[in-house]
Amino acid sequence: MLLELEEVHVSYGPIAALRGISLTVEEGEIVTLIGANGAGKSTTLNTVSGLLHPRSGRIRFRGAEIQRLSPQEVVARGITQVPEGRRVFAEMSVEENLLLGAYQRRDGAGVQRDLAAVYERFPVLYERRRQSAGTLSGGEQQMLAIGRALMARPTLLLMDEPSMGLSPILVQQVFEIIRQINAQGTTILLVEQNAHMALKVAHRGYVLETGRIALEGAAAELTASEQVRSAYLGGA
């Protein structure tokens, strides 16, 4: 078990956002969290990444509890988040964005190799490496946000709505990239509004409803489930 959440409760002031979330992610998997707006998907990711801390409950990564760690310490353990809405560093060049992704690493040669690998994966980033990131299109910014996260060489990649605001063709590409990254050995916990695409690429999924897990299972089962079909897949 790579990641395990056990009865995690998170609240924003008096408002409970997560009411006892328990889930697991095995090494090598793509696990997706789907659900409506406000169900607690992003809150779950932000709690794993250390941006938020649970009121109660435990988060274990490789067996060690991480729920009290700061975001930097979580990154140091091998978990990196691709934030919602991409959040590239607009005034910095594409290359600076990528190098910042490797901020905690001290193996210069390895960083250079990974930089080359990211450029190979996203040739458009290489073309635009001296351009400030704010001038990139939405799709390019998403590539950059993913590339930046990969530069930390994470064991577990947390992705928050990577398809948000992208054209259908780009959405296809992003999911293909997610599949490739996973195929190369990175475990992925994916939060998505686009349940249809997310369940296509994921191995397993959890359906969140108002801070609780309503349903869980293999992606294929969830896709077939009447409940999921009517609520999240357009009832088809």
Next chain:
Amino acid sequence: MVRRYLRAGNLAVCALLVATFLAGQVAIASGWLNPYYQVQLFSMGINVILAVSLNLINGFTGQFSLGHAGFMAVGAYTAAVATTRWGLPFAAAVLLAAAASAVMGLLVGVPTLRLRGDYLAIATLGFGEILRSILYNVDYVGGATGLLGIPRLTTWPWLFALTVVTVLAVKNLVNSTRGLALKAVRDDEIAAEDAGVDTTRTKVLAFVLGAVFAGIGGALYAHYFFVIQPTTFSFLKSFEILVYVVLGGLGSITGSVVSATALTLLSAALQQLAALRMVLYGLVLVLLMIFRTGGLFGTWELSFEAIGQAWAWLFHRRPPAGDRAPLTAAASSPGSATLPDLPEVTRDGAPQDR
């Protein structure tokens, strides 16, 4: 390692610095530069130190500080007390000034920089005013009269060396990996956290370092102008430094140096119209915000690369590299075909650098 430091560029910079230093030394020693212009020259140096150090906080790290005059005051008073009351040598006074400013920077920065948003602006503004009230009321440092008869220990070598040290220290920090973290915090704090940057520590580092150099600037100031008073370090002084930074460009060291130098001269020229000076400052800023929102230099830096590009443009009729970071658009590679909806924002023709 040694060879890295012996590159042609660094040698040229050293040669240029030595030449500038010697020119200044000769001009002052020979009396060719009359006392009036000497005052302007020293003001320029001090203002460059203040502007570059504030740019580190406001421009590169994106933390809006309005209390730079306060840190300058800490340095000025500490150094002045050290030389006049305690009889310490100037070098020790400068070090003490730097240390006192660092401590003050920590005291102000640690509680406020943990927060995101505009708290720092309010806290630093308050800090400057509180400090001034304290200085008014402490007899040991002269109260409202201030400290008088401070020996003129700020000589040309001191001024030149500390200005160069400030500029180089900020430049090297900004270009380092930690410098990337500063800019990342400026651009997006949450994304910086996600990337593993300790944002609070990064902000405190920039803030304290900026305060240290402001304190050094204050020490130089006190030991050049004989007199320091609480009113010297009012909010207007902070504002003046902020104007240098914004005018030159938030995030451009070159811009801070040029605008601090130019505005020092301008304000000397406008000495007769003291009241009008601030009006003109305001006017300059309004015009700037209309016509060049990023400041005169944006985030552009003077470098041999930039000179090379300008040379290429002048003599080979190639288009310039744009006014921000040099954009180099490589020829379309096959990869671009995979993303169908790219806007064409690249500009061509800039010579590939590095």
